[in-house]
Amino acid sequence: MKKKRAALVAASVVVALATTACETPSGSDTETGADTSAFNAAASGTLNAWAFDNADDVGQARLDYAAGKLSGVDIKLDATGFDAQKFTTRLASGDVPDIVQMDRAFVGTYAAQGLLMPLDKCFSANDVDPQTRWYSSVVDDVTYKNQIWAVPQFYQPPAIILNQKVMKAAGVTEADIDTSNPDKLIAAIGKMYQANGGVPVTLGFDPQATGQIYMWTLGLGGKLTDADGKPTLDDPSNVYGLELLKRITDAQGGYAKYKSFTDSFDFFGEQNQFVKDQVGAQLDAQWYPNVLSPYAGKLQLGAVPFKDRDGKPVTVAGGTSFAIPVKAKNPAAACKWALALTEQGAWDAAGEARAKTLAKDDSINTGLFTGSPKADQELREKYVKPSGNAGFDEVINTYYEVAASGRSVGASPAGQQLKQELTNAITATLLGQKSAQDALADAQNASLSAYQTVTGG
Known part of the structure; x- marks a missing residue:
């Protein structure tokens, strides 16, 4: 069954590649044919997002925040888990989402196949410096051939x-x-x-x-x-x-x-x-x-x-990310939505929501590890307080201390x-x-x- 599933996925990828390589629009990336000039446009219209399977308090707070930042956009959310076969099948059929949440280990594969847009112009159009917003190891997870192919989120250091x-x-x-x-x-x-x-x-x-x-x-x-x-x-x-x-x-x-x-x-x-x-x-x-x-x-x-x-x-390093398919119909809104979900205001909203949930349960706040060192530190200072349990506090502190020493496997096809x-x-x-x-x-x-x-x- 595994071999059969792999064959089906591979076949879908081939078809998807054929449909995404038909033409190269002006202002496009020369390798993928993606119209990266669209990232300069204002966010409007409809955004079809495939992300946030079973969103918790942190996820919902960020979704609400991003919706407020894109008030002129009608966000339609397919809140189901990512599936590789479903993704390539959707691309092959022309049912292309504007943005997809996926594990960072998938990003290199789809980038190498020409199925994703490189996002360097997404960042520059929105005045975002990836090396400042995220840990370098987190950025390395989604960097392939010297281009960044996804907006990363979260970082769960062991x-x-x-x-x-x-x-x-x-x-x-x-x-x-x-x-x-x-x-x-x-x-x-x-x-x-x-x-x-x-x-x-x-x-x-x-x-x-x-x-x-x-x-x-x-x-x-x-x-x-x-x-x-x-x-x-x-x-x-x-x-x-x-x-x-x-x-x-x-x-x-x-x-x-x-x-x-x-x-x-x-x-x-x-x-x-x-x-x-x-x-x-x-x-x-x-x-x-x-x-x-x-x-x-x-x-x-x-x-x-x-x-x-x-x-x-x-x-x-490890975690998930938001990637924009080559044939996305609204890349400008996709870019701005992903960046809104991972900016300081979104994490502030998430931190507040999580603190309220933990207060109701009388549970210890262990912090949020967002993938962004600035957000991590600010949330720690605001919400992570001594618990009265020295050993548990040592556990929390250890994770914060090791976060800066992350290594990345790198994005691989x-x-x-x-x-x-x-x-x-x-x-x-x-x-x-x-x-x-x-x-x-x-x-x-x-x-x-x-x-x-x-x-x-």
């Missing part, structure tokens, strides 16, 4: 959350949870790890082996793409992270037992792995403290950054395929089916094939 109760019982300190010092880390894991009949009961450290794959490659000095977005999964620098991951899972019963145990976690529930002391430490994205917030009184938490091989804090093949390589390595080097070589062959299919060579 860091390591600590269960101080499990650590103290095992005689482990925060300094021992150090990804730049594998021997010290493995020793700490061994002290905290517990099993019953060979079955894990408590993990010393859950590395989120296939959930945080970029941290274990880029974060440890790896290289996944070159300057053109071409996959480099077989680069020797990527071997180190996979081999360290194998040491970590082998120290905790092996990957099969580790995976079975972590699959049993009540990850979003009141019996989650921190409440039940099933982990001593875990690598988590910034949104996860929100899940733990209702149980803060039951927990003894802390946090440390993930460190690179030189001992410096590091994290990885093989973005989604690269991610899947890297996941396959990690799984094969951890199961002992292949050496890290062989697994990465196989992943490179598959992702390079996808790259060549998209780029034509």
Whole structure:
């Protein structure tokens, strides 16, 4: 079924490409045929947006704010989740939305296929400096061939959350949870790890082996793409992270037992792995403290950054974005809407809405990580106050501290395929089916094939 679905998507892309390459209007981008001069126009008419699937309080506040900024525009919203096959099918049929919200990993693929408008003129026409509005790593996520192809939003940097109760019982300190010092880390894991009949009961450290794959490659000095977005999964620098991951899972019963145990976690529930002391430490994205917030009184938490091989804090950028298809009928309104949704006023409205929601629930405000350093800082100063729980406050502070050290995979024409093949390589390595080097070589062959299919060579 997966192969059949992939074939259908590929066929749709070919048809879409044929329909988008018919003519090149004056004032257009020479590579894509997109009429980028339209970004200079005033926003008016109808805007057909495909975005904001099941918008929460933050999303609705931003939507309301942007609607006020584009008061002369009739905004029609398809509030369903992005689907790659649906997207290319819509383009092929001529049912082209003016703007689409998608994971940033898709942007390089569609940019390389000529399906998106480059947005440099969108920014310049509206006096927006991308390098000032967003973290540089966030901009790098949507930059391909020296052009920016989407308006980014959100940034969920990973860091390591600590269960101080499990650590103290095992005689482990925060300094021992150090990804730049594998021997010290493995020793700490061994002290905290517990099993019953060979079955894990408590993990010393859950590395989120296939959930945080970029941290274990880029974060440890790896290289996944070159300057053109071409996959480099077989680069020797990527071997180190996979081999360290194998040491970590082998120290905790092996990957099969580790995976079975972590699959049993009540990850979003009141019996989650921190409440039940099933982990001593875990690598988590910034949104996860929100899940733990209702149980803060039951927990003894802390946090440390993930460190690179030189001992410096590091994290990885990731999030969603707004892209404008080449055949969009109202690119001017699309551009202004996306920029309105990601400007300071929109985030102020979102911060206020989230603060009100949290106040009703008597929950801890962990902040909003918008993708914009200025917005992040202003919202932090206004809404993120000491909670009375020193450990939880340490968790919040750690995420703010690591945000500036983000790295980007980069926009690649093989973005989604690269991610899947890297996941396959990690799984094969951890199961002992292949050496890290062989697994990465196989992943490179598959992702390079996808790259060549998209780029034509």
